[in-house]
Amino acid sequence: MTPYVADPVYLNGHFLPLAEAGISPLDRGFLYGDGVYEVIPVYSRRTFRIDEHLNRLQATLDGIQLANPLTAEAWKTVILKLVESAPWEDQSIYLQVTRGADDKRDHAFPPISVTPTAFAFASPLVTTSADIRAKGVAAITVPDLRWSRCDLKVVSLLANVLARQQAVEQGCAEALLIRDGLMKEGAASNIFIVKDGVLIAPPKTHLMLPGITYDVILELAETHRQAHEVREISEAELRAADEVWMTSSTKEILAITRLDGQPVGTGQPGPYGEQMWQWYQDFKNTVMRKG
Ligand code: PDD
Numbered sequence: 144m145t146p147y148v149a150d151p152v153y154l155n156g157h158f159l160p161l162a163e164a165g166i167s168p169l170d171r172g173f174l175y176g177d178g179v180y181e182v183i184p185v186y187s188r189r190t191f192r193i194d195e196h197l198n199r200l201q202a203t204l205d206g207i208q209l210a211n212p213l214t215a216e217a218w219k220t221v222i223l224k225l226v227e228s229a230p231w232e233d234q235s236i237y238l239q240v241t242r243g244a245d246d247k248r249d250h251a252f253p254p255i256s257v258t259p260t261a262f263a264f265a266s267p268l269v270t271t272s273a274d275i276r277a278k279g280v281a282a283i284t285v286p287d288l289r290w291s292r293c294d295l296k297v298v299s300l301l302a303n304v305l306a307r308q309q310a311v312e313q314g315c316a317e318a319l320l321i322r323d324g325l326m327k328e329g330a331a332s333n334i335f336i337v338k339d340g341v342l343i344a345p346p347k348t349h350l351m352l353p354g355i356t357y358d359v360i361l362e363l364a365e366t367h368r369q370a371h372e373v374r375e376i377s378e379a380e381l382r383a384a385d386e387v388w389m390t391s392s393t394k395e396i397l398a399i400t401r402l403d404g405q406p407v408g409t410g411q412p413g414p415y416g417e418q419m420w421q422w423y424q425d426f427k428n429t430v431m432r433k434g
Pocket of ligand 1: 182303328329330331333352353354355356357391392393
């Protein structure tokens, strides 16, 4: 069986087999979820939008007042080595930084002598099969129980975990998070809707993760002069949408064709989404794979 995590992994300045990588049980990532992460797609061994991903990592570190243990150049060297060592052409690179391990448990930050824990690994990038893509996936809506800094890509993901699990238990692929009557995003994806030929995306606020794929989609809509708007989406608009898509670095663009047991639009993936998926593939093959 293909392993999910390639050897070596990176941990605190060293490249070593996953089986030999260990961290302290007092690590604040473990005790408090006090850490940040990134997921970077790699196509034909070329990282996609690495600067944007490293900028988002930095913005999240700034947001939680944690110094970046590596410069952007040092991260790139680590990532390059992981990409080169892994057996797959298309990969997903996971990075995590936590506030490290003190010798006691205390909510407030540890002394600066405590160094952050930096961890990274490569896994295969498995995109959605043509079969599933042709049908689309089902989703549910759930109340958004997360905190108010959802723009930060932090590892404290319990509310997202519980939302996604609720979806899975109902045979669904994603949970769409509703806060104050507005649809913000998915448990691990951004959400777009299409109504009367217009693509609508929720705005980047503190209540949504600024997705890198989200940016690509809006850029492609712009490039191809497709009608699009960035504005809040009410729960009622979500339910009346002609198309709903989920997007992320690992899922790319995936049509949601059933929502809370009801068909979305015709109940089939819609034309705008199909077209966007094709543009995304073209972009991937002509730009992303060429580096
Ligand atoms: N998640 N919103 C949330 C809450 C996410 O967790 C993600 C990605 C996105 C999409 O962001 P991007 O297009 O940059 O992947 C939006 C990653 C893939 C994860 O947690 O595994």
